[in-house]
Amino acid sequence: MxxxxxxxxxxxxxxxxxxxxxxxxxxxxxxxxxxxxxxxxxxxxxxxxxxxxxxxxxxxxxxxxxxxxxxxxxxxxxxxxxxxxxxxxxxxxxxxxxxxxxxxxxxxxLVMTAPLAHDTRSDPTVTLQPEADAAWCAGFARANAIAPAMRATHDEMLAAIAMPKVFAALWQDGAPIAYGLAVAERGWVGLFDILVVPEARGRGVGRRIAAALLDWGRRQGARQAYLQVVAANTPAFKLYQRLGFHHAYDYxxxxxxx
Incomplete structure (x- = not known):
């Protein structure tokens, strides 16, 4: 542990x-x-x-x-x-x-929270879309090794999100190398499913896609952000610390x- x-x-x-x-x-x-x-x-x-x-x-x-x-x-x-x-x-x-x-x-x-900076900026290499289309779902499923039997359930759950949401992909050389989801509600934006393909890790890609999602949240009126990270995922924890997140509580x- x-x-x-x-x-x-x-x-x-x-x-x-x-x-x-x-x-x-x-x-x-x-x-x-x-x-x-x-x-x-x-x-x-x-x-x-x-x-x-x-x-x-x-x-x-x-x-x-x-x-x-x-x-x-x-x-x-x-x-x-x-x-x-x-x-x-x-x-x-x-x-x-x-x-x-x-x-x-x-x-x-760990559940982590952070105040949103006023000077967040968009990233031209990150595409944002309000719904998870077939291409986004398929790409995320491949990158996250979602079992074929679970694909339909995964896609249905994304479609069922009723709050303002955005699906992000960061592109390099014509292909997505990172994915992420943000959902806004009551002045907060939650980050979920931040995923970088293995060959692109360690190059700041995760920080860029997370920053793009935080910028979207700020434009939705969010003033604070939250996320959940498995305690064993030390690299992700350190990334989120660099983005200004602090430990709020555990589950x-x-x-x-x-």
Whole structure:
């Protein structure tokens, strides 16, 4: 586990900010279906990404044993493993209950925020489009090695984003070498799916496409930005630090031990 992640931080932070950013992130990465159970959101997205296929705490009030049982039944009914995503909204008791029930912790993730600079600039090598067309989806899927069986689900989820959004590609020698997605809401812009093809990494490409997305967000009226980065991804964490992002709070997942 990365030393960037502080397990205790996953139960701390400004509750109002956490709830706001959790709402924005749910809207930016919509599940196909969401079921509410006793203060938890059971998100379902045909198995594509844990974010869209996990139980998320929202306003916990009842028995965690009941929540675990309901989530297990729900996901098993849909032929998916039960996954719990634990932000600070879940609290320490929920995390402890899952650990006691045999769920192990995986993929600790940092949520980072930054104020937007007033002098952001567009990049002529970055194309921005309001919808993910077939070419963008196909290129991103190849670069991210999305399984063919998940392509339709991925494309449907992008099309389902209801908030202002933009899909970016950075081009070099007539071909895209980086991709990214930004979604704007309530004075914030969220960055998602920042991806640089392997042969172009280490050349500042990620910084350029992220900067272009931040510039778009500023033009949409955003004053602050947020993103989520897996704690083990040290190069990405350092990139975002250079762009002015700071650690706000953490979350992690729990899955059944095998």
């Amino acid at each position: 990365s030393d960037l992640y502080d397990a205790k931080q996953s139960t701390r932070g400004d509750p109002a900010l956490i709830r706001l950013l959790e709402e924005c992130a749910f809207n930016a990465w919509p599940a196909r279906q969401t079921v509410f159970f006793d203060g938890w959101l059971l998100r379902l997205g045909a198995g594509y990404t844990k974010r869209a296929n996990s139980a998320n705490a929202w306003c916990t009030t009842g028995s965690m044993a009941d929540v675990i049982g309901a989530a297990e039944t729900f996901y098993e009914r849909h032929a998916l493993p039960p996954v719990f995503r634990l932000s600070p909204l879940a609290g320490e008791e929920a995390d402890a209950a899952l650990a006691a029930a045999g769920y192990r912790q995986i993929d600790p993730t 992690h997942y729990r899955v059944r031990a095998t």
